[in-house]
Amino acid sequence: MSQATDPRSNGVDPSRLDEDDLLRELNHLYTTRMDTLRHGSDNAFSEHTRRMNQYEAEYLRRKPAREIDPERLRAGARAR
Template sequence: MAVGVEPAVLSEADLMRELTSLYDTRMDALRHASDQALAEHTRRSAELEAEYIRRHPDREIQPGRLREGARARG
């Protein structure tokens, strides 16, 4: 059962607002939500993140977030 507006039709501002809201509520969902609610939270997060990546395929990647950067820190 899909809930929420289809990510592809969200404006950029609405997409960012939705992602921010999900990130703000993630720990609470992890700690206190039912299994079904947590699964829905995870599904919606993945759906919105996939839309963000689709819109921003050339987003800036920080070198420290790459495998080589992580090895350099270690």
Template structure:
């Protein structure tokens, strides 16, 4: 299995595309992948998410996603 490109060298567009692709296959990996493949999927997801957070430390937080917002619904 290929490790993929270093997330630090991906453009923002490529980073989001890679994350989207991983999220599209996450449930299938959880349910059906061999332990090693699932671990690799998780490792790659963590890598890409960490890079996203590094680039956007002040990302917009949806108030409805906060505890107070959830209670208001």
């Protein structure tokens, strides 16, 4: 059984994923977030949060100069 499918593992290290796989995993985490919050055990929600933080940190490490939408800044919100 591979580390990615072994339920006892902590999953694949996000730094080992290529760009497409990292984005796919992030998308999956965001898709399952509400269901985990509403229906998962405390442990499941905690693990989901831990993994989401790992994947987001890896994305930010790779994209420190990512494009920031001015509408997502405080000044942009005030202008609306």
